[in-house]
Amino acid sequence: MSARSALARVAAFAARPAVDPAALFAAVPAACVLLDDENRFRAANPAAEQFFGLSFPQLRQLSLTDLIADDNPVFLMIESARKHNVLVTERDLNFESPRLNHRGIAIQATPLPEEPGAVMLVISDWSAARALDRQLSFRHAARSVAGMAAILAHEVKNPLSGIRGAAQLLENSVADADRELAVLIRDEADRIRALVDRMEMFGDKPVERTGVNIHRVLEHVRRLAQSGFAAHIRFAELYDPSLPPVWGNRDQLVQVFLNLVKNAAEAITNASGEGEITLATFYQPGVRLAAPGNARHLNLPLVVAIRDTGPGIPQDVEKNLFDPFVTTKSGGSGLGLALVAKIIGDHGGLIEVDSRPGRTEFRIFLPLYPEDHEDAPTALR
Ligand SMILES: Nc1ncnc2c1ncn2[C@@H]1O[C@H](COP(=O)(O)OP(=O)(O)OP(=O)(O)O)[C@@H](O)[C@H]1O
Numbered sequence: 001m002s003a004r005s006a007l008a009r010v011a012a013f014a015a016r017p018a019v020d021p022a023a024l025f026a027a028v029p030a031a032c033v034l035l036d037d038e039n040r041f042r043a044a045n046p047a048a049e050q051f052f053g054l055s056f057p058q059l060r061q062l063s064l065t066d067l068i069a070d071d072n073p074v075f076l077m078i079e080s081a082r083k084h085n086v087l088v089t090e091r092d093l094n095f096e097s098p099r100l101n102h103r104g105i106a107i108q109a110t111p112l113p114e115e116p117g118a119v120m121l122v123i124s125d126w127s128a129a130r131a132l133d134r135q136l137s138f139r140h141a142a143r144s145v146a147g148m149a150a151i152l153a154h155e156v157k158n159p160l161s162g163i164r165g166a167a168q169l170l171e172n173s174v175a176d177a178d179r180e181l182a183v184l185i186r187d188e189a190d191r192i193r194a195l196v197d198r199m200e201m202f203g204d205k206p207v208e209r210t211g212v213n214i215h216r217v218l219e220h221v222r223r224l225a226q227s228g229f230a231a232h233i234r235f236a237e238l239y240d241p242s243l244p245p246v247w248g249n250r251d252q253l254v255q256v257f258l259n260l261v262k263n264a265a266e267a268i269t270n271a272s273g274e275g276e277i278t279l280a281t282f283y284q285p286g287v288r289l290a291a292p293g294n295a296r297h298l299n300l301p302l303v304v305a306i307r308d309t310g311p312g313i314p315q316d317v318e319k320n321l322f323d324p325f326v327t328t329k330s331g332g333s334g335l336g337l338a339l340v341a342k343i344i345g346d347h348g349g350l351i352e353v354d355s356r357p358g359r360t361e362f363r364i365f366l367p368l369y370p371e372d373h374e375d376a377p378t379a380l381r
């Protein structure tokens with residue numbers, strides 16, 4: 001580049017209008033808040049509003065101690081930043097309260113020289129990224145079952161129907177004392193058949209998808225649950241009725257939420273038996289994921305949360321939660337969540353899990369029905 005053209009470039013750059021600092025602050029993807037000398041909120045960007053689940057006008061009425069317990073280590077780091085006038089960084093902090101549920105967050109606290117006592121917090125919440133990691137491994141787990149399911153279905157089903165038929169014949173011809181055994185064989189053959197049928201759902205068939213009203217799906221699931229395994233459990237529904245249809249397969253989504261509600265109900269029943277399941281939907285823009293076999297990134301702004309007040313996910317299954325055959329229940333097959341992971345993976349969606357005693361939440365992020373649906377493929381893979 002000649003000296004003249006370099007100069008011309010510098011001049012052109014200088015002539016550009018300056019960027020509004022407020023717009024820059026608003027665009028920062030990490031949650032940023034400015035606290036005054038008594039930890040009251042003085043400024044918050046949109047990422048912070050999302051993080052705290054409150055708008056800035058609401059936050060402005062509050063101090064950080066209104067949102068988290070005052071023995072949280074964040075207050076020590078704020079004090080330290082204020083007192084020593086240095087930047088303080090902490091990782092793996094938890095903001096847990098009835099309103100907030102953020103674990104493993106990183107925070108930087110930095111004093112503002114122009115404003116005595118004021119401290120700026122920059123909060124990085126990597127839970128979505130971690131969930132992404134986990135989700136990708138869930139997909140892998142579900143895939144490995146797919147091949148096995150096809151073989152099992154093929155190899156087991158035919159001889160099984162032979163065994164069942166023979167047992168049924170025996171039932172009518174053997175003495176009374178032995179009839180019980182023949183019935184046992186038939187019942188067990190039926191149980192294996194049901195298991196194989198469930199495994200077959202892991203097959204690699206493409207998903208047929210249309211616009212699905214997620215609230216109808218959830219209503220249906222709640223009704224099924226309340227008329228059966230969750231008859232004794234309270235349900236709360238917090239729906240955002242303005243949400244548009246999701247891009248999905250209705251029957252498969254029923255299966256997903258039924259499995260999640262069933263786990264929630266079983267967690268409550270196995271503990272005290274007293275508890276509540278909350279079904280919630282909300283809109284959360286900004287979550288994007290590359291769909292399998294699809295070059296485009298899908299936006300996943302529609303979130304369904306299934307929350308229960310049960311004892312929480314046992315630690316020893318937490319790491320392999322979505323792997324097949326992982327179960328802590330005597331009669332469980334451990335296929336419920338593996339199937340959830342498989343179906344949500346096929347939908348190009350995402351799963352996040354938060355669990356502690358008294359509060360377990362599965363959040364499912366789903367894509368919306370595309371506006372250009374005429375051209376949209378009906379199957380993802
Ligand atoms: N809401 C929940 N609360 C506590 N633990 C849970 C919850 N959901 C799942 N789990 C744990 O995860 C394990 C795996 O769940 P999954 O649905 O895959 O299998 P399962 O419920 O044991 O058996 P199946 O669904 O095949 O009947 C459960 O056994 C349980 O320990």
Ligand SMILES: [Mg+2]
Nearest residue numbers: 259263336337
């Ligand atoms: Mg289950």
